[in-house]
Amino acid sequence: MKPSPSRLLATLGASLLACAAHAAEVQVAVAANFTAPIKEIAAGFEKDSGHKVVAAFGPTGGLYTQVKNGAPFEVFLAADDTTPARLESEGEAVAGSRFTYAIGKLVLWSATAGRVDDKGEVLKRNAFRHLSIGNPKTTPYGLAATQVLDRLGLADAVKPKLVEGTNITQAYQFVASGNAELGFVALSQVYRDGRISGGSAWIVPAGLYEPIRQDAVLLARGKGNPAAVALVEYLKGPKAAAVIKAYGYGL
Amino acid sequence: MSLSATDLSAIWLTLQLASLTTVLLLLIGTPVAWWLARTRSRMKGLIGAVVALPLVLPPTVIGFYLLVTMGPHGPVGQLTMAMGLGTLPFTFAGLVVGSVIYSLPFVVQPLQNAFEAIGDRPLEVAATLRAGPWDRFFTVALPLARPGFVTASILGFAHTVGEFGVVLMLGGNIPGRTRTVSVQIFDPVEAMEYAEAHWLAGGMLLFSFVVLLALYSSRRMRPGLG
Numbered sequence: 001m002k003p004s005p006s007r008l009l010a011t012l013g014a015s016l017l018a019c020a021a022h023a024a025e026v027q028v029a030v031a032a033n034f035t036a037p038i039k040e041i042a043a044g045f046e047k048d049s050g051h052k053v054v055a056a057f058g059p060t061g062g063l064y065t066q067v068k069n070g071a072p073f074e075v076f077l078a079a080d081d082t083t084p085a086r087l088e089s090e091g092e093a094v095a096g097s098r099f100t101y102a103i104g105k106l107v108l109w110s111a112t113a114g115r116v117d118d119k120g121e122v123l124k125r126n127a128f129r130h131l132s133i134g135n136p137k138t139t140p141y142g143l144a145a146t147q148v149l150d151r152l153g154l155a156d157a158v159k160p161k162l163v164e165g166t167n168i169t170q171a172y173q174f175v176a177s178g179n180a181e182l183g184f185v186a187l188s189q190v191y192r193d194g195r196i197s198g199g200s201a202w203i204v205p206a207g208l209y210e211p212i213r214q215d216a217v218l219l220a221r222g223k224g225n226p227a228a229v230a231l232v233e234y235l236k237g238p239k240a241a242a243v244i245k246a247y248g249y250g251l
Numbered sequence: 252m253s254l255s256a257t258d259l260s261a262i263w264l265t266l267q268l269a270s271l272t273t274v275l276l277l278l279i280g281t282p283v284a285w286w287l288a289r290t291r292s293r294m295k296g297l298i299g300a301v302v303a304l305p306l307v308l309p310p311t312v313i314g315f316y317l318l319v320t321m322g323p324h325g326p327v328g329q330l331t332m333a334m335g336l337g338t339l340p341f342t343f344a345g346l347v348v349g350s351v352i353y354s355l356p357f358v359v360q361p362l363q364n365a366f367e368a369i370g371d372r373p374l375e376v377a378a379t380l381r382a383g384p385w386d387r388f389f390t391v392a393l394p395l396a397r398p399g400f401v402t403a404s405i406l407g408f409a410h411t412v413g414e415f416g417v418v419l420m421l422g423g424n425i426p427g428r429t430r431t432v433s434v435q436i437f438d439p440v441e442a443m444e445y446a447e448a449h450w451l452a453g454g455m456l457l458f459s460f461v462v463l464l465a466l467y468s469s470r471r472m473r474p475g476l477g
Contacts, residue, residue: 061441130341135424138441163341163423166441173315174423178323179340 024227025052027072029063031079031214032169033104033141033186037247038077044243045234051227059167061138067092067219074222075231077101077214079168080140084217097218101235103250104212105187106144108202111176116200122182123154131161132174132183141168144209145184151208191248214249258451260427261435268343268431269411272350276358276407277400279351284362285388302359305352314420317349321421341423346431349417357406365399366392402466409462413455 030038035057042053056063056071060079067073067087076093078084081100087093108123110116122128134142142164149155163179165171168186175183187203190196216235222228234240241251254262287299305313320327321339328338339345369392377387393400415433422429424438432451439447 059441061443064443129337130423132423135438135441137438163425166419166424166437170420173318174340177319177325178328179318179321179338180423 023050023052024225025054026074026222026225026227026231028053028055028075028077028231029067029071029073030055030057030077031060031063032057032167033079033188034077034102034214037102037188037243037249040243041235041240044239045231048239049227049230049234051230053231059138060140072221074219074225074228075216076219077216077235079104079212079214081213081215084215087217087219091220093217093219094223097232098215099217099236100213101216101240102214102244104141104144104214105206105248105250106141106148106184106204106209106212107187107190107196108182108204109172109175109185109190109196109199110182110201111178111199112181113198113200115181116202118202120152120202120204122202123149123152123158126157128181129161130163130174130180130182131158132163132165132171132180132185134168134171134184135164135166138166139168139171140212140214141184141186142171144204144212147209148184148204187248193246254450254454257426257430258432258435261430261432261451264343264427264429265412265431265433268346268350269408271347272354272411273358273404273408275347275351276354277404280355280358280362280403280407284359285366285392287359287363288366303356305354306356310353310414310416311420313353314349314417317345317352317417318420321345321348340421341425341429343428345421346418346429349421350411350414353414353417354407354410357410358403361399361402361406362396365396365402368399369395398469401469405462405466409459413459 028038028042038053038055042055045051046053056073058066060083063071063073063076063078064083064087067076068090076084076087084093084098088095088098108116108120110122116122123131133145134140136142136146146155149158163174165174168189171183172185172189174180175185184204190199190201216232218228218232244251283298283302287295287302318340319325321331322328323332323338331337331339336344339348373391373395374387377391382390413433414431415437418429418431418434419437422431422434424430424434432455436448436451436455439445440452
């Protein structure tokens with residue numbers, strides 16, 4: 001029997017409906033420092049679940065403002081633990097859905113090989129013109145950098161040499177372009193497959209700064225979306241953990 | 252008033268930056284605009300397009316390219332280092348260079364319009380009276396183009412005051428050296444301290460409005476060129 005046009009249409013319609021039911025879309029707001037790993041995690045998640053991830057990247061503070069003003073995000077991966085907590089207390093996020101998906105590590109980095117020693121002595125010698133950090137008011141990595149300088153007793157000595165990026169990406173850019181000889185950046189920015197990918201670096205001991213806990217939360221808009229819930233679960237799972245570690249985050 | 256000392260230093264720095272930029276832009280922009288207005292060269296379209304580029308490019312793109320070219324590995328950076336000046340990013344001089352490029356079309360285009368509006372006739376008349384090229388330019392073209400210069404100065408100044416992306420990319424947010432008003436506003440906004448931002452942000456809004464009001468009112472009173 002030849003398929004009639006109406007039957008064909010019906011079959012087509014039914015299969016489209018089936019697709020829509022299974023493959024939902026999830027909109028994620030992601031802190032800039034987690035851009036590369038979330039792309040890799042999303043690719044794995046899409047393959048395993050059939051859902052689709054749409055990610056928007058930005059500074060945590062800016063994403064917060066967007067969420068508060070009706071942005072269509074369903075999951076939020078922040079660069080700190082205070083912003084997701086704040087969203088939860090303000091009723092913008094699902095209560096109890098908050099968890100730490102990664103712990104950021106701070107690194108003193110130079111684009112030049114051999115400039116940074118593995119104990120960070122280069123800071124004490126003070127033989128550089130500019131030290132790049134993230135803005136301590138707005139970026140957790142910038143705040144951590146000032147804590148390190150305080151604990152090393154170098155805050156006053158290097159103050160005239162500090163240049164600030166609005167976000168950690170920009171702080172990295174200043175160093176990568178050679179305009180600042182040194183910079184405190186996120187390990188994830190200079191770390192690939194278990195080692196520093198270029199230049200020279202000192203991975204700052206965790207005791208010198210408060211832990212940079214990056215929390216994720218299921219936003220109120222994502223509550224009824226199976227794809228959003230599935231992504232949150234996937235982020236807690238072993239496959240995501242492997243990617244997160246490979247990018248130099250702790251767990 | 253609740254403007255802090257850092258607010259005031261940011262305002263002072265911004266005014267210095269905008270004034271110096273405007274003066275430099277008038278010096279650079281006048282010959283460029285004159286050439287664009289008078290030439291029949293095939294290069295006119297090319298130069299005009301280059302001048303207009305900052306109108307359409309995102310400031311972050313301009314800032315990024317400046318950061319790279321003026322950095323120690325870039326051609327401009329190598330030149331300034333060879334001249335013993337060091338590199339320009341994170342300095343006031345670097346912001347001036349960035350601002351001149353960023354505000355260029357806002358000065359060149361009004362000047363070009365003003366020069367074009369004069370037409371050939373007054374200059375030809377002056378030539379028959381034996382005025383040389385320089386004389387014609389300074390005693391005929393410049394006075395006739397005065398409204399264009401007013402517009403160009405105001406727009407160049409105001410646009411530099413409102414500049415943000417380029418300063419952000421090049422400046423490094425150093426208090427008293429590269430932290431201008433727009434960056435000073437950005438910090439508390441990003442940190443979600445809106446109350447702090449309101450004073451400066453409100454002041455900026457008021458300033459921009461007054462400048463534009465002055466510009467458009469003066470146009471109405473003196474119709475004609477510009």
